[in-house]
Amino acid sequence: MAATPLRYLAGIAGACCAGTVLAGAPGQNALRAAGIQAEHIGWLWNLTLGLCALVFAAVVGAFLLALWRAPKDGAGRPPDLASLTRPERGIHRAVAWATGTCVVLLLLLLGADVVTSRALADLPLRNAVNIELIGHQWWWEARYRHADTSRNFTTANELHIPVGRPVVITLASNDVIHSLWIPNLQGKRDLIPGRTTLLRLRADRAGVYRGQCAEFCGLQHALMALEVTAEPDAAYEAWAAHQRQPAPPPDSDTARRGQQVFLGGTCMMCHTIQGTSAQGRLGPDLTHLAGRRTLAAGTLPNNRGYLSGWIADPHALKEGVNMPANQLPPDDLHALVSYLETLK
Amino acid sequence: MSSDQPTYAPAQDAATLQRTWSDPPGLVGWFSAINHKTISLRFMITTFVFFLAGGVLALLMRLQLARPDNRLVSPDLYNQLFTMHGSTMMFLFAVPVMQAVAMYLVPLMIGARSVAFPRMNAFAYWIFTFGGLMLYAAFFLDIGPDVGWFAYAPLSGPQFSPGKRVDFWAQMITFTELAALMEAVILITTILKMRAPGMSLNRMPLFVWTMLVTSFMVLFAMPAVMLASTALITDRLVGTHFYNPAEGGDVVLWQHLFWFFGHPEVYLIFIPPLGFISSIIATFARRPVVAYPAMVLALIATAFFAFGLWVHHMFAANLPELGKTFFTAASLVIAIPTAVQIFCWIATLWSGHIAWRTPLLFVLAFFVILLLGGLTGLMLASVSLDTQLHDTFFVVAHLHYVLLGGAVFPLFGAFYYWFPKFTGRMLDERLGRWNFWLFFIGFNVAFFPMHLLGLEGMPRRIYTYPKALDWGALNLTATVGALTIGVSVLLFIVNVLRSRRHGAPAGADPWQAGTLEWSVASPPPASNFEQVPVVHGRYPLWLPPGTPDRVTGLTSEHREVLITSVVDAAPDHRLWLPSSSPWPFLCAVAVTILFIGSIFTPWAMVWAAVPVAATATVWFWPKRHMTAVRSASEVPP
Numbered sequence: 001m002a003a004t005p006l007r008y009l010a011g012i013a014g015a016c017c018a019g020t021v022l023a024g025a026p027g028q029n030a031l032r033a034a035g036i037q038a039e040h041i042g043w044l045w046n047l048t049l050g051l052c053a054l055v056f057a058a059v060v061g062a063f064l065l066a067l068w069r070a071p072k073d074g075a076g077r078p079p080d081l082a083s084l085t086r087p088e089r090g091i092h093r094a095v096a097w098a099t100g101t102c103v104v105l106l107l108l109l110l111g112a113d114v115v116t117s118r119a120l121a122d123l124p125l126r127n128a129v130n131i132e133l134i135g136h137q138w139w140w141e142a143r144y145r146h147a148d149t150s151r152n153f154t155t156a157n158e159l160h161i162p163v164g165r166p167v168v169i170t171l172a173s174n175d176v177i178h179s180l181w182i183p184n185l186q187g188k189r190d191l192i193p194g195r196t197t198l199l200r201l202r203a204d205r206a207g208v209y210r211g212q213c214a215e216f217c218g219l220q221h222a223l224m225a226l227e228v229t230a231e232p233d234a235a236y237e238a239w240a241a242h243q244r245q246p247a248p249p250p251d252s253d254t255a256r257r258g259q260q261v262f263l264g265g266t267c268m269m270c271h272t273i274q275g276t277s278a279q280g281r282l283g284p285d286l287t288h289l290a291g292r293r294t295l296a297a298g299t300l301p302n303n304r305g306y307l308s309g310w311i312a313d314p315h316a317l318k319e320g321v322n323m324p325a326n327q328l329p330p331d332d333l334h335a336l337v338s339y340l341e342t343l344k
Numbered sequence: 345m346s347s348d349q350p351t352y353a354p355a356q357d358a359a360t361l362q363r364t365w366s367d368p369p370g371l372v373g374w375f376s377a378i379n380h381k382t383i384s385l386r387f388m389i390t391t392f393v394f395f396l397a398g399g400v401l402a403l404l405m406r407l408q409l410a411r412p413d414n415r416l417v418s419p420d421l422y423n424q425l426f427t428m429h430g431s432t433m434m435f436l437f438a439v440p441v442m443q444a445v446a447m448y449l450v451p452l453m454i455g456a457r458s459v460a461f462p463r464m465n466a467f468a469y470w471i472f473t474f475g476g477l478m479l480y481a482a483f484f485l486d487i488g489p490d491v492g493w494f495a496y497a498p499l500s501g502p503q504f505s506p507g508k509r510v511d512f513w514a515q516m517i518t519f520t521e522l523a524a525l526m527e528a529v530i531l532i533t534t535i536l537k538m539r540a541p542g543m544s545l546n547r548m549p550l551f552v553w554t555m556l557v558t559s560f561m562v563l564f565a566m567p568a569v570m571l572a573s574t575a576l577i578t579d580r581l582v583g584t585h586f587y588n589p590a591e592g593g594d595v596v597l598w599q600h601l602f603w604f605f606g607h608p609e610v611y612l613i614f615i616p617p618l619g620f621i622s623s624i625i626a627t628f629a630r631r632p633v634v635a636y637p638a639m640v641l642a643l644i645a646t647a648f649f650a651f652g653l654w655v656h657h658m659f660a661a662n663l664p665e666l667g668k669t670f671f672t673a674a675s676l677v678i679a680i681p682t683a684v685q686i687f688c689w690i691a692t693l694w695s696g697h698i699a700w701r702t703p704l705l706f707v708l709a710f711f712v713i714l715l716l717g718g719l720t721g722l723m724l725a726s727v728s729l730d731t732q733l734h735d736t737f738f739v740v741a742h743l744h745y746v747l748l749g750g751a752v753f754p755l756f757g758a759f760y761y762w763f764p765k766f767t768g769r770m771l772d773e774r775l776g777r778w779n780f781w782l783f784f785i786g787f788n789v790a791f792f793p794m795h796l797l798g799l800e801g802m803p804r805r806i807y808t809y810p811k812a813l814d815w816g817a818l819n820l821t822a823t824v825g826a827l828t829i830g831v832s833v834l835l836f837i838v839n840v841l842r843s844r845r846h847g848a849p850a851g852a853d854p855w856q857a858g859t860l861e862w863s864v865a866s867p868p869p870a871s872n873f874e875q876v877p878v879v880h881g882r883y884p885l886w887l888p889p890g891t892p893d894r895v896t897g898l899t900s901e902h903r904e905v906l907i908t909s910v911v912d913a914a915p916d917h918r919l920w921l922p923s924s925s926p927w928p929f930l931c932a933v934a935v936t937i938l939f940i941g942s943i944f945t946p947w948a949m950v951w952a953a954v955p956v957a958a959t960a961t962v963w964f965w966p967k968r969h970m971t972a973v974r975s976a977s978e979v980p981p
Contacts, residue, residue, distance in 0.1 A: 027801070027813065027814075028800070028801035028813060029799070029800050029801050030732040030733075030736075030798075030799050030800070030801060031799050031800070038732075040728065041728050041729060041731070041732050044726060044728055044729055045723075045729060045732070048722065048723050048726065048729060049723075052719040052720075052722060052723070055719060056715060056716060056719055059686065059690075059711070059715055060711065060712060060715065062690055062694075063690050063693070063708075063711045063712075065694075066690050066691075066693040066694035067693060067698065067708070069694060070629070070693055070694060070695070070696055070697065070698045071697050071698070072697075072698050072699075072700055073697050074628060074629065074630045074696065074697040074698045074699030074700075075699040075700075075701075076699075076856065077630050077697050077699070077856075078630075078856075079630045079631055079632075079856070079858060079883070079886045080630055080631040080696070080697065081631070081632065081883075081886060081887070083631060083632055083634070083695075084632060084881070084882070084883075084887075088634065088691075088695070091634055091635075091691045091694075091695060092634075092635060094687075094691065095634070095635060095638070095684065095687040095688055095691055098683070098687045099680065099683055099684050099687060102679065102680060102683045103680060106676045106677070106679060106680070106722075109676060109722060109725075109726065110672065110673055110676055112726075113669075113672055113725075113726040113727060113728060113729075114669060116726070116728040116729075117665060117668075117669070117727055117728055120728055121665070137504075175498075175504060176496075176498055176499040176504050177496055177498070177499065177595060179660055179735060181735075181801075181803065183732060183801045186731075187660070187728065187730075187731020187732045187734075188660050188731050188732070188734060188735070189660055189662070189731070190660045190661045190662070192595060192596065192661060192662065193498060193589050193595060194589025194590070194594065194595060195589075195596070195662060197661075197662035198662075210801070210813075212801070212803055212806075213803070214660070214734070214735040214736070214803045214804075215496070215660070215735060216423075216491075216492050216496070216499070216735075216804070216805040217499065218423075218491075218499055218504065219419050219420060219423065219490075220419060221423075221805060221806060222419065222805075222806035222807045222808050222809070223808075319418070319419060319420075320419065320420075
């Protein structure tokens with residue numbers, strides 16, 4: 001009866017070891033730590049899993065032994081009432097010992113938990129990258145903050161961070177509660193309207209890690225992801241420097257026409273493109289849209305087809321989003337997409 | 345109370361008692377029923393129907409998640425599905441089914457002819473049923489709640505959930521919590537004041553202890569959620585700002601209030617089955633459970649600690665770190681009383697003679713499934729680990745291991761164990777074994793993979809996931825397991841429907857058990873006991889009879905019960921319980937109109953109060969001649 005769960009438990013242990021060996025593969029996996037914080041938690045996971053597996057084996061073993069050992073002749077047999085008159089000291093002692101062992105193991109777990117919490121809090125924060133991440137239904141707005149405010153910039157649904165440097169993410173929400181979870185890098189933390197919270201992490205291996213909203217936030221909670229690109233410091237600084245630039249002016253007639261569509265229509269009421277008059281704040285900042293890997297908060301690949309489809313009818317791809325459908329003449333749509341594709 | 349002069353011949357007495365305690369026949373009689381066994385059976389069937397409904401919703405979710413990028417269920421319907429599934433299983437099945445079973449068994453186990461406040465019991469049942477029906481009516485009209493069974497503010501507030509969906513959910517809470525509170529009051533009073541003479545607290549069956557502890561927990565836990573949901577209703581209906589940060593409210597307040605109820609609720613579901621287990625193991629290991637005092641103290645300790653760990657549901661919110669460590673410690677400590685009970689049961693099995701029957705099989709599943717769920721609970725108790733595991737499928741796996749292993753498996757065992765008492769017929773053993781093994785295997789196939797899914801990054805409450813994340817195979821496995829559980833539950837239904845008519849006759853005591861419910865016919869007569877027993881030990885049917893062995897002097901002509909003292913169960917006085925009446929039903933209808941009306945207009949609180957007051961007045965109006973008869977029966981001291 002216990003064989004099935006036991007095998008599963010072996011499986012879980014296997015998966016966990018594989019996790020530490022194969023660490024660094026891109027994806028969304030708490031067992032494949034790519035940063036110091038996730039590694040601390042992974043250590044605690046291994047310890048807890050080991051202890052729990054031991055306890056599980058011991059208790060199920062004792063239980064099966066009891067079943068195996070006890071005579072199976074109970075049906076119709078008169079009850080054994082000896083225990084009502086004669087105290088069962090041996091049995092009581094065994095129960096007390098087992099309970100005492102549990103208390104010791106629980107204290108061990110508590111100690112390990114406190115040690116891990118300390119380790120997580122001890123991340124050195126010198127030379128940190130500061131990001132203000134704001135949750136929206138259902139996308140992420142990322143504002144990179146710098147002591148020199150002229151070096152601030154805003155992007156959406158995608159973070160770039162330097163490997164080996166700490167990152168302090170200030171979390172806030174303007175609508176409902178969301179939760180930022182990038183399992184390869186760190187545990188999750190809620191984005192709570194009316195409060196700000198902090199998440200500290202450091203990526204120690206370059207790669208692309210997927211994060212996802214972990215607190216149910218309404219209709220499209222399932223489609224609220226973001227990608228974190230951890231890259232060498234130089235690459236990160238180059239990316240950041242590029243993000244600070246305003247959008248390049250359109251360099252072709254089609255793109256110029258597209259920009260007019262953007263600025264002359266409803267797009268600019270919600271979206272910002274730095275270097276133009278579009279300064280809307282309701283939707284994602286599009287200044288460097290074409291440089292992003294995904295559309296619609298990690299939902300769709302960023303290519304011409306999906307971009308056109310998204311502009312024409314976002315609800316067909318992500319039902320319920322705040323962006324309205326845009327009934328543009330085919331030429332305008334073509335020009336608009338061509339313009340957006342220049343926003344590298 | 346024992347008298348040397350019997351007042352009636354027993355046969356005539358039995359007929360009189362049956363007439364006195366029976367509910368009236370006919371349609372009006374059906375709505376007037378207040379006998380605790382009648383109400384309890386209806387209650388059990390109603391909760392079981394909700395269990396089936398919740399199960400069907402779960403299967404729909406599993407079909408949607410069976411493969412990546414599936415488009416079987418729309419996001420809106422999926423959100424309604426998991427909200428309805430959680431709300432159904434927590435509010436309409438797990439907590440009330442335990443109270444329903446207790447309403448049947450507790451009076452029989454303690455040698456009482458009824459529960460205290462039988463009309464309130466009927467009223468609570470109707471209120472519960474109407475609340476559940478309202479929720480499902482909303483769901484079938486496609487305006488079912490869609491913000492999760494936990495309904496976090498501000499998502500559940502007026503700004504982000506316009507319309508009436510959340511109002512139906514919040515009002516369903518009002519219905520079910522009202523019913524649960526009344527049932528708790530009835531159980532506490534019944535247990536503390538209506539035990540047969542001689543059944544001192546330290547001789548009470550362990551199941552009765554679990555219900556006493558659970559009922560006290562209900563009294564402390566339920567007001568928190570009623571407060572929370574009422575504040576939500578007023579935020580939505582009359583523009584208060586309890587959960588609006590822009591106006592000085594606080595969204596985290598909801599979480600504190602909800603989990604101050606929500607975590608103890610897990611133990612409301614989990615503690616009564618501990619009583620099932622103690623009953624069943626004692627009977628099928630043919631010996632008393634080891635260390636009765638330790639078992640009782642463990643129950644009380646569990647109830648106490650259960651109120652000290654709600655914050656472990658909020659470790660991902662920004663709370664002070666030092667405070668979190670306290671809640672980690674509390675969450676670890678609560679494992680100890682449960683461990684004590686598990687060890688005592690293993691010791692009981694170890695030193696017993698085992699009768700290998702279906703009820704025992706279901707109970708033994710607890711030792712594997714609940715144990716695993718408890719151990720993953722220790723993982724969730726750690727702040728750092730929880731930040732990775734919280735709100736992922738790991739938690740889905742954990743909570744189903746705890747709630748199915750800790751409650752549903754023992755509950756099915758309890759049905760197999762007490763079904764003969766309810767109906768007079770045995771459930772089929774062969775079907776029972778198929779039922780068990782399919783359930784056990786299906787359960788593990790369905791829920792074990794979810795641990796891995798959670799670790800591999802799959803959050804809860806998502807209606808779809810991309811193929812690239814490689815969660816497809818494990819999700820498909822889980823769906824196959826869920827369907828297996830569905831087949832197993834169908835077998836159970838077949839077994840019940842067949843055995844009800846064609847099962848082997850059970851007789852009064854098919855298992856040779858030790859507690860008082862097995863001393864009366866199956867199904868029990870309307871008055872339960874023809875003569876109220878006097879109790880001399882913990883397992884009255886196993887012990888040699890003591891003297892005096894029965895109470896005499898209670899009249900059979902009226903619904904007279906014996907009230908005894910709280911600790912020692914010494915006879916105190918006689919009490920007449922009220923007769924059957926349709927007014928609890930009509931009053932419940934009036935209250936339902938008030939509750940549902942107030943979803944649409946606050947003025948319903950005013951105009952609907954009139955029929956509530958009117959029906960309650962008729963309900964409680966004293967009858968002149970009954971008062972006279974009652975006064976005449978009093979014996980001057």
